[in-house]
Amino acid sequence: MGADRLDHTSEWLARHGEGLVSHLRAVAKLAREFAPESLAEAAELVGLVHDLGKATPFFQQRLNNPHFADPAANHAYISALFGAWVAQQRGMDALAVFLAVARHHGPLRTPAALLPDPEDIDPPDFSTIDRQGLRRVLRALCRQIPEVAKSWPSLCEKLALPDPTPFLQGEIWDILRELCEEAWRLKVHALPTLHDPQARRRYWEINLLFSALIDADKKLAAQYQNPERVRLPRDLVVRYLATTSSRASPLQGQRRVLFETVARQVSLRPLTDLFPALLTLTAPTGAGKTLAVLHAALTIRARVEEECGWSPRIIYALPFINLIEQTASVIRNVLVTGGFDPDDVLIEHHHLAPLVRRGASHTAAQAANQDQFEEDLDVDEALLLAESWDAEIVLTTFVQVFHTLVGYQNRALKKLHTLVSGSILILDEVQALDAHYWPLLRALLADLPEWNVTVILMTATQPRLVESGAALELVDPPLTDYPSRVVLQPIAPQTIPELAEAIAGIRDRSQLIVVNSIRVSLELYRALERYSFPYLYYLSTNITPRDRRRRLAEIQKLLMAREPVVLVSTQVVEAGIDVDFQVGWREWGPLESLLQVAGRINRNAEQSRAFLRVIPLQEGQGERVYGRILLEAARSHLPEAMSDLELIQRLDGYFQTIEQRISQAHAEALLMAVASLDYDRPNVDCRKSGASVPLSCFRLIEELPALSIVVEQDDHATAAIKKLLNALGLEHPHERRLAVRQAFHELEYYTITPLLQRAVGNLPPPLLHGREELRLITCEQLESFYDDKTGFKWDLSQFV
Numbered sequence: 001m002g003a004d005r006l007d008h009t010s011e012w013l014a015r016h017g018e019g020l021v022s023h024l025r026a027v028a029k030l031a032r033e034f035a036p037e038s039l040a041e042a043a044e045l046v047g048l049v050h051d052l053g054k055a056t057p058f059f060q061q062r063l064n065n066p067h068f069a070d071p072a073a074n075h076a077y078i079s080a081l082f083g084a085w086v087a088q089q090r091g092m093d094a095l096a097v098f099l100a101v102a103r104h105h106g107p108l109r110t111p112a113a114l115l116p117d118p119e120d121i122d123p124p125d126f127s128t129i130d131r132q133g134l135r136r137v138l139r140a141l142c143r144q145i146p147e148v149a150k151s152w153p154s155l156c157e158k159l160a161l162p163d164p165t166p167f168l169q170g171e172i173w174d175i176l177r178e179l180c181e182e183a184w185r186l187k188v189h190a191l192p193t194l195h196d197p198q199a200r201r202r203y204w205e206i207n208l209l210f211s212a213l214i215d216a217d218k219k220l221a222a223q224y225q226n227p228e229r230v231r232l233p234r235d236l237v238v239r240y241l242a243t244t245s246s247r248a249s250p251l252q253g254q255r256r257v258l259f260e261t262v263a264r265q266v267s268l269r270p271l272t273d274l275f276p277a278l279l280t281l282t283a284p285t286g287a288g289k290t291l292a293v294l295h296a297a298l299t300i301r302a303r304v305e306e307e308c309g310w311s312p313r314i315i316y317a318l319p320f321i322n323l324i325e326q327t328a329s330v331i332r333n334v335l336v337t338g339g340f341d342p343d344d345v346l347i348e349h350h351h352l353a354p355l356v357r358r359g360a361s362h363t364a365a366q367a368a369n370q371d372q373f374e375e376d377l378d379v380d381e382a383l384l385l386a387e388s389w390d391a392e393i394v395l396t397t398f399v400q401v402f403h404t405l406v407g408y409q410n411r412a413l414k415k416l417h418t419l420v421s422g423s424i425l426i427l428d429e430v431q432a433l434d435a436h437y438w439p440l441l442r443a444l445l446a447d448l449p450e451w452n453v454t455v456i457l458m459t460a461t462q463p464r465l466v467e468s469g470a471a472l473e474l475v476d477p478p479l480t481d482y483p484s485r486v487v488l489q490p491i492a493p494q495t496i497p498e499l500a501e502a503i504a505g506i507r508d509r510s511q512l513i514v515v516n517s518i519r520v521s522l523e524l525y526r527a528l529e530r531y532s533f534p535y536l537y538y539l540s541t542n543i544t545p546r547d548r549r550r551r552l553a554e555i556q557k558l559l560m561a562r563e564p565v566v567l568v569s570t571q572v573v574e575a576g577i578d579v580d581f582q583v584g585w586r587e588w589g590p591l592e593s594l595l596q597v598a599g600r601i602n603r604n605a606e607q608s609r610a611f612l613r614v615i616p617l618q619e620g621q622g623e624r625v626y627g628r629i630l631l632e633a634a635r636s637h638l639p640e641a642m643s644d645l646e647l648i649q650r651l652d653g654y655f656q657t658i659e660q661r662i663s664q665a666h667a668e669a670l671l672m673a674v675a676s677l678d679y680d681r682p683n684v685d686c687r688k689s690g691a692s693v694p695l696s697c698f699r700l701i702e703e704l705p706a707l708s709i710v711v712e713q714d715d716h717a718t719a720a721i722k723k724l725l726n727a728l729g730l731e732h733p734h735e736r737r738l739a740v741r742q743a744f745h746e747l748e749y750y751t752i753t754p755l756l757q758r759a760v761g762n763l764p765p766p767l768l769h770g771r772e773e774l775r776l777i778t779c780e781q782l783e784s785f786y787d788d789k790t791g792f793k794w795d796l797s798q799f800v
Contacts, residue, residue, distance in 0.1 A: 027217050211417040237291050327428070513569065541753070559580055599644075
């Protein structure tokens with residue numbers, strides 16, 4: 001198809017079967033709807049220009065031949081330069097428009113990584129540029145300009161964009177030079193204070209433009225229909241509580257006081273105090289925080305509906321996937337009691353390892369040579385990578401939330417506009433956030449009310465994530481006369497056999513033992529097997545969610561019957577798990593972790609006093625897991641036995657000690673990256689101390705390489721595997737996307753993700769041919785790879 005046939009706007013295609021003009025108009029309209037009001041015009045502009053570069057014979061040839069690799073077939077860069085030129089004329093942020101359009105098929109990158117040095121703008125050869133990928137892109141501009149000079153005038157007229165003639169006759173190089181100069185200033189000039197919100201505002205604006213554009217583009221390409229909004233009554237939790245009867249407990253009165261205190265605050269305070277705002281909800285474990293915060297969120301949402309005429313979404317985030325299972329069950333029960341189908345209201349969004357390599361996000365260096373890959377990335381695949389938060393209540397993980405807030409990746413930023421279009425963000429168990437990142441997270445959370453978000457930080461042990469006096473506490477006045485339930489008692493160092501013997505000496509009581517690593521937990525469990533306990537259980541991420549859920553249900557039933565259950569666990573039991581043991585043992589860890597385990601001992605205050613013994617295990621791996629500073633701070637603030645309430649009073653001093661002693665250089669470097677728009681660039685060592693780092697170095701959880709392994713444990717797993725294989729064979733993209741999503745959701749129940757170093761000694765075969773990152777243990781292979789009691793089999797002797 002030659003250029004002579006494509007002078008008319010009706011013949012240019014955005015993709016097979018879709019005209020370019022109609023596509024650009026549709027994306028612009030939807031992007032404008034997605035963006036905050038202050039960015040609506042800029043969002044419409046990026047939608048109108050993002051694919052203009054497709055109006056060349058080069059791109060149209062690629063549509064017919066996906067292997068056509070001419071750099072002139074890439075469309076984003078010339079579209080981005082034109083968008084920046086229009087933005088400048090209209091008084092908008094030209095660099096913001098350039099970045100959003102230039103990177104709409106990939107991750108955001110640092111401006112200086114996308115643009116040449118100003119003195120290197122020397123068309124047509126750009127011979128002084130040593131970055132090969134960038135040089136190819138710039139040289140391609142010189143071949144694209146005469147072609148778009150034929151197509152763009154009529155296109156721009158139809159799209160109500162300015163006449164592109166001045167741009168194409170030379171001003172393209174002027175705007176390129178101005179963008180280069182700004183990128184250079186961002187790179188080398190000193191910036192305002194790290195903690196100045198205005199220094200971060202441009203970052204939010206660029207990310208929101210990018211989010212609105214890519215979500216609009218992908219949803220239209222996938223023919224995605226946003227679901228109808230659902231109105232949720234504010235009294236859903238009250239109705240639920242009226243229909244349930246809980247086990248009699250000395251804490252029932254305290255739970256009622258907590259609920260009534262929070263309800264009074266969110267009902268009587270001016271809405272301006274509650275939305276948008278920073279709020280905290282601080283109460284001991286077992287006090288009923290989950291239902292109280294859900295009621296608070298529903299009440300604030302209903303008041304916004306009544307007083308402002310629109311409905312904020314409720315986004316409920318937890319630190320670990322296993323906690324989502326229990327919280328989802330509570331929320332579903334509340335919704336069902338209120339007459340709602342949970343599937344119409346609630347989505348759960350977390351990572352199961354979809355069909356993408358772990359750690360396979362493309363670095364800036366790789367992307368320089370993969371322009372065609374990024375521009376041709378199947379939108380269907382991209383939608384598999386990140387669900388839209390298009391529900392009234394979203395249950396997700398801290399990783400999903402904070403990798404959206406500290407964002408550069410396409411799939412993470414896709415949902416940012418949903419978060420800031422008005423939401424109530426509940427961060428449950430915030431004590432689990434890494435103290436190294438507190439300065440960064442504190443600054444970004446403080447920004448969110450400026451973008452129409454209420455943040456509720458909820459925990460029994462509130463860390464220093466908000467400045468003093470910046471947040472409103474919902475439990476005000478605080479609970480009084482709350483009973484002291486547990487004494488935390490440091491004891492002498494022990495070996496695993498010695499600890500097993502001590503546990504065996506208390507056979508008539510239920511006992512919870514929490515250690516810091518899977519290796520130690522397995523060794524302790526095997527040591528305890530020798531003592532023939534009537535009810536010995538094991539919990540960790542080494543077993544499937546199916547087994548964890550079933551096992552936890554069995555344990556809860558036995559505990560209710562006062563049976564002497566012994567549970568060996570890793571930290572998966574520390575937060576959000578409703579169990580009540582009589583005796584506890586905890587390997588040394590941070591104070592907040594010790595207190596979380598204490599909240600699982602004598603939880604319902606049925607004993608006058610219980611004990612949690614804190615053990616230095618000789619085989620322990622606490623410093624590897626938590627670092628020396630956290631453990632030393634914990635020991636210094638718990639030098640002798642003290643009650644849970646006494647220890648809670650010491651938390652402020654403990655958190656101050658941590659913040660004074662722990663290195664926050666990495667967090668401050670990332671704050672600098674936010675202010676300087678340093679998203680992603682090549683040749684960066686993220687581990688180098690004191691170095692300037694881009695946002696691509698942010699990892700909320702430092703994860704070692706891992707594999708996802710599906711365990712075919714029952715007929716439901718077999719059916720889910722078949723469903724996935726059938727889904728991948730569907731031809732229609734929309735049907736395939738929905739079917740694959742559903743199959744992965746079902747497989748999640750049977751999936752474990754052991755570290756690669758654990759799995760490599762006993763590696764099951766791939767589930768899909770040619771996809772090494774997703775493995776399968778078939779039902780015939782269970783004996784070789786999976787133990788019913790302890791989960792995945794790996795050789796302990798290989799690992800530290």
